Amino acid sequence: MASLLLTNGYLITVNSDRDVIRNGWIDAVGLGRMVLSYPEMPSDTLREGITKRKKICRTFSDCTTAPRGGIVSGCYPLDEHYHHIPEATQLATLKKEASARRAKVKKDS
Numbered sequence: 376m377a378s379l380l381l382t383n384g385y386l387i388t389v390n391s392d393r394d395v396i397r398n399g400w401i402d403a404v405g406l407g408r409m410v411l412s413y414p415e416m417p418s419d420t421l422r423e424g425i426t427k428r429k430k431i432c433r434t435f436s437d438c439t440t441a442p443r444g445g446i447v448s449g450c451y452p453l454d455e456h457y458h459h460i461p462e463a464t465q466l467a468t469l470k471k472e473a474s475a476r477r478a479k480v481k482k483d484s
């Protein structure tokens with residue numbers, strides 16, 4: 376019997392993903408932004424049985440905030456590569472400006 380299970384966010388955890396695959400309940404698990412912060416997660420989990428918790432996406436949303444501001448996407452908080460590129464400074468400025476706008480809207484309302 377074919378079945379399709381779609382989830383978004385934390386409905387399925389790393390351990391339950393592994394269990395549902397091993398038990399043959401589903402054929403595949405798709406990962407979203409987790410692959411930006413921790414692309415090795417599927418092999419670490421399935422082959423090694425370990426998960427590096429510090430690399431798991433924490434939904435800070437920099438990977439979506441950046442492209443909304445015309446900046447390349449990536450996991451700025453957790454991927455060392457993005458700490459040192461010029462776009463990191465641009466993103467910080469973008470976030471500060473957005474925060475200031477939110478504060479103004481809150482103050483004015």
Ligand code: SF4
Pocket residue numbers: 408409411412431432433434435436437438439449450451452453
């Ligand atoms: S930037 Fe944040 S939301 Fe995006 S992958 Fe990294 S930790 Fe997850």
